[in-house]
Amino acid sequence: MSSMLQGRWWSWGFRSAVMLYFMVLIIFPILGIYGQSLSSGWSDFASNITEPLAWKAVLLTIRMALIATVVNILVGTMSAWVLIRYRFPGRRLLNSLVDLPFALPTAVAGLMILLLLGPRSFVGQLSEKLGFTILFHQPAIIIAMVFVTFPFVIRAVQPLLEEMDAAEEEAAYMLGATKAATFWRVILPNMLPGILSGAMLAFSRALAEFGAVVLVAGNIPGKTLIASVYIFGEIESDNTVGATAVSVLLLTFSFLILWTVNYVQMRRKGG
Amino acid sequence: MHIEVSGLNKKFGEFQAVKDVNFEIEKGQLIGLLGPSGGGKTSILRMLAGLESVDEGEILFHGKRVNDLPPQERGIGFVFQNYALFKHMTVEGNIAFGLEVKKWSKEKIKARVAELVELTGLSGFEKRYPHQLSGGQRQRVAFARALAPEPQLLLLDEPFAAIDAKIRHELRSWLRDMIDRLGITSIFVTHDQDEAIEVADQIMIINKGRLEQKGSPWEIYKNPQSPFVASFIGESTIVDDVSSLLGFGEAAAWPGTKALIRPEYVEVGKPSDFELLSATAKGRVRHVHFRGSEWLVEVELGAARLVTYRSLEKEILHPGDEVQVLIHRAYLFNDNDSWVMENKLKEDPMPVHI
Amino acid sequence: MRRLWIGLTVAVFALLLVVPLVRITMGAFNDGWNGFTHGLSRPETLHALFMTLTIVIIVTVINAFFGVMLSLYLVRATWLGQKIKQLLNSIVDLPFAVSPVIGGLMIVLLLGPDTALGALFGKAGISIVYALPGMIIATLFVTFPLIVREVMPVLQEIGSAQEEAASTLGASAWTTFWRVTWPSIQWCVVYGVVLTVARALGEFGAVLVVSGNIINKTQTATTLVYQDVENFNLTAANSIALVLAAGSVTLLLLMEWAKSRREVH
Structure with a gap:
């Protein structure tokens, strides 16, 4: 009897601790920032x-972020396709490399891009000759975003391609469809949910990216200053109200995307 | 479509999936490829379809070699084992696919789809997606989709494997009627002998990559040409020492010969049930099983154990009962040869020994 | 066709992933071996690496524990309504959508020295923002979903039948967890932990905001890289980045290993 009671106390304590942790760590700060944004009045x-x-x-x-996402849709779909459908030496290595941007600190990623595209580098000089600069301009921002969001589309498409019944493709051939027609009409629709949810995740990550971008963007207001760097600047200059307002804007946008992804995935599982 | 296959061979790595298969199929026939799983049936089907390359041998459609023709150009309808319906397309979309890629006109496609929907009894389901259909309906969509481009040959890979036992019977006769009506040459793969016997005009028994026998179901049943075919079709028991069975003493002349005895070769009953009592031996009932429409009786006859059926109309037997057993015939086989042997005592009205 | 696609993919991977890694390595040894060791042996580097290590260890331990517990509750608990579970479930992902800078800002807003809570802690002699506790909280926030997202699907997939079987055989809740549930989720937890370590190691934005990036005090490896770049001390930045990248590649190998183990089970 006493041990049962004890067990109940234990589990009750556990539950409360976990839920409290969850509330304090995740829900509190998010509510807090929304509250704070309005604390000094609506105007x-x-x-x-x-x-x-x-x-x-x-x-x-x-x-x-949109441009980076489009690039990732194209490159990611192609890479997922190649990594699943073709067997070639080095395939496993490439497949492991996909996750590198997740494992690499974003500041390091920023530094890499800085070095590769800098004015003294090969690419930097080449683009200089061609009459445009990459580093500290918009292309650099896009490249940084593409890098940090690279795995999303690939990792979302791969399982769908793997699951796909080979017979569905063969059925299309038997009905007289060419390889191209089969790809567009049978294989691509199968990959589409993965492409979409991967793209949404990549997009929301690109919106939020800071570390890689802050080092390579020129951070010139109105030209190469992205939202998260703007927020950082406002914090540095002690304008928390301004920082909060933009944060709320960006957050709401990201949440909407995240929930759309969840909804799409739920519907896919349900359907 | 007239089909001729000669010297067909296929290897997957070291595994010889198909070994020197030859056959010919007349136009309009319904052929069942029957055999155990992994025996090479599906490989043969896929080579006919062009989904698998041919290592050796020739495939001729209407006398023309098609070995190197891609599947798109062979004009074959294929029904896949799990139907492989396009998940993201409706029933209509699935059926129309083959016509759209052939660039049929919109009106013609519409008419053809409507015709097939009608034919397969899918009216009212045109706008549904595959996951909203039952197994039987999916099968019919797969069938309609394969038929839509008016193929000259229809190939079906285990068409009933994924369907509940009850609906399977209905679908079988439905498919049989449908193919009869359309008069299209069809080949289906199955591992279920009942299915093959019930549906096919001609059965080809495939085992370990070889074609063991080709013929009508009745021919194959009556006259199996190899021990494998004999044991695969119908139920049977194997008796090692044939000459010990009453009426089969002559078999002693072929040492190493075994007998395969089907339930319907054996009759059991009280002494009064038999006209030729001298051809019967004494046995003992081991078990009786109620089979729904008959009894399955296991009898012990010396060292041998045989099974037979017994009508429900007859007197009920019980385990331990002593009964008379008559073996009408046995299928004998050894390493080199196989033949059917009738009970000699049954043939001779004046038996030598009493 | 096939060759074209493979070639294109290999090219993309080489340009996007391999060349930068090589470039960092070259950059670290720009001034020879001495430049590399000098960049690393500065007191601020050692301190920053130590801070990073401290944060990684504490964050991983805390989140591994709470992550597994929360996954269990969100999948199995009967004392939570279905609706509440769904709500909590969608909240778990929120840190993914929050820019790290905003994550840091949230903590400054809630616990900064000017806030009520911050002042309270300050009186007790504990500073949170611009000190280690704030940095840990920021990293906890950012890495929170990683383990939960790995473990939850597996718990859902294996169902509760095995656990019920164990309890009908007389096993206590504790025994059931360790002998039945844990063996089937352990590799997912390991995978989630590796992801958490990677993210904690690399966290930059949130930590930068919360820590104030005070040299030799609250500076971590990544914020030091940032500061070195800002000060045009590229060789030193490269040296630290190389160490971090080496850590990432090791983690990547661990991920592959955990993934292969996860698939076996």
Whole structure:
């Protein structure tokens, strides 16, 4: 009897501890930032959020992240296809390398890109000759975003390709479809849910990226200053209200994406 | 379509999946490829379809060699084991696919799809997705999709394997009727002998990559040409010492010969049940099993144990009962030869020994 | 066609992943072996690496424990309603969507020296923001979903039948966990832990905001890389980056290993 009671106390304590941890660590800060953004009044919030530089930063981030996502959709779909469908020496090595951007500190990634694209590097000089600069300009931001979000699409498409019944493809051939027609009409629709959810995740990660971008973007307001760097700048200059306002904007956007992904995945499993 | 296959061989690595297979199929026939799993049936089917390359041998359609023709150009309909329906397309979309890639006109496609939907009894399900259909319906969609481009040959890989036993019977006769009506040459693969016997005009028994026998179900049953075919078709027991069975003494002339005895070769009953009592031996009932429409009786006859059926109309037997056993015939085989031997005592009205 | 695709993929991987790694290595040895060792043996480097290591260890231990417990509750608990479970489940992912800078900002806003909570802790002599505790909290926040997301699907997949079988055989909850549940999730936990270590090791934005990047005090390896780059001390930055990259590659190998073990089980 006493041991049972003891067991119940134990598990009750455990539960509360875990739930409390969860609340304090995750829910509290998020509620906190939304609360804080409105703490100094609606007009203050509105003026911070309508600050043209802030808007420009957010819009630039979205534009850069979109381009990076499109690049990743193309490159990621191709890589997933090659890694699953073809057997060639080095395939396993490449497959392990996919996760490298997840394992590598983003600041290190930023440094790598900085070195590779810098004015003294081969690429830097080449682009200089061709009349444009990459480093500290928008292309560098895109490259940094592509790098850190590289694994998402690949990792989302691979399982779908692996699961796909080879007979479905053969059925298309038997019905007279060419390889190209089979790819577009049978294989691609099978990969599409993975491409979409991978792209959404990549997009939201690209929106949030800081470490890799801060080192390679010029951080010129209105031109190469992305939202997270803008927020960082506001924090550094002690304008927390401004930082909070932009954060809330960016957060809401990211949450919407995340929930869309969850919804799509749930529907896919349900259907 | 008239099909001729000669000297067909296929290897997967070291494994010889198909060994020197030859056959010919007349136009309009329904052929069952029957054999144990992993015996090479599906490989033969896939080579006919062009989904697997041919190592050696020739495949002729209407006398024309098609070995190097890609599957797209062979004009074959293929129904896959798990149907392989396109998950992201509706029933209509699936059926229309083969017509769309052949660039049929919109109206013609619409008409053809409607015709097939009607034919396969899928009316009302046109807009459904595969995951919203039952197993039997999916099978019919797969069938309709394969038929849509008007193929001259229909190949079906284990078409009923993924369907509940009850619906399977219905679908079998449905498929049989459908193929009869369309008059399309069809080949299906199965490991279920009942299915092959019930549906096919001609059965080809495939084992370990070889074609063991080809013929009508009745021929194969009556006249198995190899011990494998004999044991694969129907139920049977093997008796090692044939000459000890009453009426088969002559078999002693072939040492090392074994007998395969089917239940329907054996009759059991009270002495009064038999006209030729002298041809029967005394046995003892070991078990009786109720089989729904008959009794399955296991009898012990000396060292041998035989099974037979017994009508429900007859007197019920019990384990331990002493019964008379008559063996009408046995299928004898040794390493070199195989033949059917009738009970000699049954043939001779005046038996020598009493 | 096939060759073209393989070639293209190999090229992308080489350009995007391999060349940068090689370039970092070259950069670290720009001034020869001495430059490399000098960059690493500076007191601030040693201190930063030590900070990073401390954070990684503490964060991994705490999140491994709470992550596994929370996954168990979210999948198995009967004392949570279905709706609440779904809600909590979608909240778990939120840190993925939060920019690390914003994560850091949240902690500054809640626990900074000017806030009520921060002042309370300050009176007790504990500073959180611009000190180790804040950095740990920031990293905890960022890495929280990693283990939960690895473990939950497996728990869902294996179902509760085995656990029920164990309890009908008279096993206590404790025994059931260690002898039945744990063996089937252990490799996922290991995989999640490796991911957590990688992320904690590399966390930059959140830590930068929370720590204030005070040299020899709250500076971590990644924020030191940042500062060195800002100060045009590229060789030193490269040296630290090389050490971090080597750590990442090791983690990558561990990931592959954990993945292969996970598939076996």
